[in-house]
Amino acid sequence: MIIKNKEIIADDWMVLRLGEHDVAESVTVVPGKVIVPLQVWLKQRDALQQRAEIGVWLASDERPETLRDDIQKFTVIAVDFPRFSDGRGYSIAFNLRARLGYTGELRAIGDVLRDQLFYMQRVGFDAFAPRSDRNIEDALKGLSDFSEVYQNSCEPKLPLFRRVQRKGNTAQQV
Amino acid sequence: MYRYDEYDQRIVDERVVQFRDQVRRRLSGELTEEEFMPLRLQNGLYMQIHGYMLRIAVPYGLVSSKQMRMFAHIARQYDRGYGHFTTRQNIQFNWLKLEETPNILADLASVQMHAIQTSGNCVRNITSDEFVGVAPDEVVDPRPFAEILRQWSTFHPEFAYLPRKFKIAISGAQEDRAAIYAHDIGLAAVRNEQGEIGFRVLVGGGLGRTPVIGTEICAFLPWQHVLTYVESILRIYNQYGRRDNKFKARIKILVKALGIDEFKRQVEADWTDLKDGSGTLTAEEVERVAGCFTDPAYETLSNHDSTISAYKADSRPFTHWVMRNVRPHRVPGYVSVVLSLKKPGCTPGDATAEQMDAIADLADRYSFGELRVTHKQNLVLADVRQKDLIQLWQEATALELASPNIGLLTDIISCPGAEFCTLANARSIPLAKSIAQRFEDIDFQHDVGEISINISGCMNACGQHHIGNIGITGVEKKAHDEWYQVSIGGAEGNLSSIGKIIGPSFTFNQVPEVIDRLLQVYLQERIEAESFIETVRRVGHEPFKKHVFATELTVEEEPVADKHAVVPAKYEVPFYSPRF
Numbered sequence: 001m002i003i004k005n006k007e008i009i010a011d012d013w014m015v016l017r018l019g020e021h022d023v024a025e026s027v028t029v030v031p032g033k034v035i036v037p038l039q040v041w042l043k044q045r046d047a048l049q050q051r052a053e054i055g056v057w058l059a060s061d062e063r064p065e066t067l068r069d070d071i072q073k074f075t076v077i078a079v080d081f082p083r084f085s086d087g088r089g090y091s092i093a094f095n096l097r098a099r100l101g102y103t104g105e106l107r108a109i110g111d112v113l114r115d116q117l118f119y120m121q122r123v124g125f126d127a128f129a130p131r132s133d134r135n136i137e138d139a140l141k142g143l144s145d146f147s148e149v150y151q152n153s154c155e156p157k158l159p160l161f162r163r164v165q166r167k168g169n170t171a172q173q174v
Numbered sequence: 175m176y177r178y179d180e181y182d183q184r185i186v187d188e189r190v191v192q193f194r195d196q197v198r199r200r201l202s203g204e205l206t207e208e209e210f211m212p213l214r215l216q217n218g219l220y221m222q223i224h225g226y227m228l229r230i231a232v233p234y235g236l237v238s239s240k241q242m243r244m245f246a247h248i249a250r251q252y253d254r255g256y257g258h259f260t261t262r263q264n265i266q267f268n269w270l271k272l273e274e275t276p277n278i279l280a281d282l283a284s285v286q287m288h289a290i291q292t293s294g295n296c297v298r299n300i301t302s303d304e305f306v307g308v309a310p311d312e313v314v315d316p317r318p319f320a321e322i323l324r325q326w327s328t329f330h331p332e333f334a335y336l337p338r339k340f341k342i343a344i345s346g347a348q349e350d351r352a353a354i355y356a357h358d359i360g361l362a363a364v365r366n367e368q369g370e371i372g373f374r375v376l377v378g379g380g381l382g383r384t385p386v387i388g389t390e391i392c393a394f395l396p397w398q399h400v401l402t403y404v405e406s407i408l409r410i411y412n413q414y415g416r417r418d419n420k421f422k423a424r425i426k427i428l429v430k431a432l433g434i435d436e437f438k439r440q441v442e443a444d445w446t447d448l449k450d451g452s453g454t455l456t457a458e459e460v461e462r463v464a465g466c467f468t469d470p471a472y473e474t475l476s477n478h479d480s481t482i483s484a485y486k487a488d489s490r491p492f493t494h495w496v497m498r499n500v501r502p503h504r505v506p507g508y509v510s511v512v513l514s515l516k517k518p519g520c521t522p523g524d525a526t527a528e529q530m531d532a533i534a535d536l537a538d539r540y541s542f543g544e545l546r547v548t549h550k551q552n553l554v555l556a557d558v559r560q561k562d563l564i565q566l567w568q569e570a571t572a573l574e575l576a577s578p579n580i581g582l583l584t585d586i587i588s589c590p591g592a593e594f595c596t597l598a599n600a601r602s603i604p605l606a607k608s609i610a611q612r613f614e615d616i617d618f619q620h621d622v623g624e625i626s627i628n629i630s631g632c633m634n635a636c637g638q639h640h641i642g643n644i645g646i647t648g649v650e651k652k653a654h655d656e657w658y659q660v661s662i663g664g665a666e667g668n669l670s671s672i673g674k675i676i677g678p679s680f681t682f683n684q685v686p687e688v689i690d691r692l693l694q695v696y697l698q699e700r701i702e703a704e705s706f707i708e709t710v711r712r713v714g715h716e717p718f719k720k721h722v723f724a725t726e727l728t729v730e731e732e733p734v735a736d737k738h739a740v741v742p743a744k745y746e747v748p749f750y751s752p753r754f
């Protein structure tokens with residue numbers, strides 16, 4: 001199960017992670033819906049791009065620009081969070097959406113926990129695979145922690161000061 | 175002061191609800207301590223030696239009397255009757271219970287305050303000059319921009335998990351009183367030749383283990399672009415800052431590694447897309463926020479008050495106080511008054527609940543109900559009528575808030591040190607007290623004049639020892655002993671510099687004696703009105719070193735059984751610092 005577009009849905013994508021002895025050039029990518037590591041995509045591109053549906057995932061130290069020319073080929077792009085405290089994935093997501101114009105599913109995988117989800121959706125993630133030891137219904141609540149935000153990012157595209165009339169600044173002075 | 179509108183209030187209220195739920199999940203065991211830690215840290219909650227410490231944001235140091243009374247309430251209701259003002263213009267409470275923290279945050283939200291991002295690896299509270307808006311040398315009032323940056327950085331979705339903490343300081347005066355050279359980003363609001371407002375942007379300054387003075391990345395950034403430019407700096411840092419070594423993770427290390435030219439190139443490449451985009455600041459928004467920082471109802475007064483001069487002639491203590499604690503104001507007939515939280519014998523920066531209530535009353539009666547927290551851990555009444563000075567002085571004296579020592583020997587900046595902090599090598603507060611007591615004689619302090627002493631219990635530099643004219647750092651030679659390194663020549667302001675260590679380290683009781691010897695050299699060498707730092711700059715370190723080590727420092731040393739012993743250790747704390 002994953003969260004997508006604010007709902008819990010069944011998921012039939014498989015995330016391929018290289019084992020200790022696997023090599024990107026030669027690892028077997030099983031048929032069906034597979035999200036492959038960036039390195040596997042780069043090494044097996046010719047074969048993989050024949051598939052009807054393919055996904056790719058980026059590690060937190062990989063650059064999204066690597067996918068610049070291929071970006072519309074993917075049904076899913078995932079970004080891995082090796083630890084929740086590793087915040088590089090947020091900028092990767094922002095760059096994929098804002099700079100590279102990616103419009104397909106953008107999924108957060110790895111150490112994905114409830115309290116990050118609100119931020120993740122704002123930088124462009126629309127799908128989340130919360131850590132498997134956590135309750136997914138609970139994680140879903142994380143998406144609605146706040147009903148208003150100040151700054152622009154992928155969502156919303158305008159900062160608060162351009163979205164609303166903030167004239168009502170007549171609250172009592174404290 | 176800035177006043178929350180419905181949006182600001184809603185965001186802070188929703189934060190209280192969110193944090194309450196996080197605490198609930200922690201208490202029920204749903205969240206492990208490891209998972210809870212970054213959540214509580216983004217809310218200023220630390221585990222210290224003896225319990226939880228909460229750091230409350232005082233945005234750019236401005237606080238109303240009503241908010242000050244709320245601090246007094248928190249001190250009484252949830253803590254042990256006092257609070258501690260920090261070098262980042264915040265306040266922290268040291269003795270809290272985890273389960274009560276959501277209620278504290280709710281109390282704070284009721285007076286438009288919060289503890290958002292006062293710790294953790296995110297953008298911290300924006301700091302500024304304590305005399306913003308009133309200093310005669312101010313070029314641009316930076317408060318609207320400070321508030322706009324506060325809002326922009328609050329819950330910024332992309333920059334909540336940076337490699338390390340990130341501090342921004344902003345100033346708008348000729349003299350830098352916000353230590354903008356010692357911050358990850360320093361912003362100096364300036365005017366160009368056409369009179370347009372913009373920012374000189376500095377990047378990569380910071381103290382800690384590797385002290386670095388910030389470098390200019392942009393000489394003049396028009397104000398409209400301040401948010402997007404800061405965003406690009408943060409994005410480059412978020413992606414490329416080191417995450418493998420906590421001690422090399424600050425932006426200064428990245429800037430050094432890339433070199434300022436390459437760093438700037440990357441920032442500006444990122445910024446090309448954002449420039450003039452939706453994040454660009456509008457005049458309307460700046461005006462809206464600036465509307466909260468208009469002048470209070472100043473009376474038309476003149477700068478001459480004969481009663482003051484008459485009183486000065488009679489009262490030396492008052493004269494001293496006026497000389498050190500009263501600052502000029504841009505409006506005739508008004509002055510700014512610094513209330514000293516550095517009475518010798520007291521913990522620097524501490525205030526009791528009773529003092530806080532009384533300070534709030536002073537603010538209401540003498541300064542339009544507003545106060546500022548200074549980065550030297552004192553408080554400021556910014557808008558006082560000159561003609562009220564005598565009465566204010568009498569009242570402040572009764573409250574023990576009128577030590578005439580601002581900028582003098584006993585105005586010491588000290589980190590909490592070994593009694594509170596598990597990282598400490600040495601005690602800081604007792605040393606600060608011991609130094610203050612040794613040099614308590616006010617005539618001597620006034621004779622020595624302007625000087626800064628900064629104490630850190632370890633190399634993490636929470637006491638900013640690098641930029642103290644005299645800097646003191648706790649070091650350990652072998653486990654559990656306690657030594658102090660002394661440096662001289664550090665300074666903040668327009669002529670910022672990093673101090674240099676004078677030689678081998680000293681014992682606790684030797685330090686006051688060492689300071690005494692340093693002062694002897696200064697008093698002998700100084701020319702006319704030269705300050706300590708000016709003499710150091712002119713004559714160099716040698717004469718000071720020579721004299722300190724000329725003869726043996728024979729000082730009675732009472733062994734300390736346990737330097738952490740003030741309070742019993744209840745928790746294993748992996749990492750704590752009040753300024754982390």
Ligand code: SF4
Nearest residue numbers: 589595598631632636
């Ligand atoms: S970590 Fe900071 S507070 Fe703790 S001893 Fe070191 S300098 Fe002082």
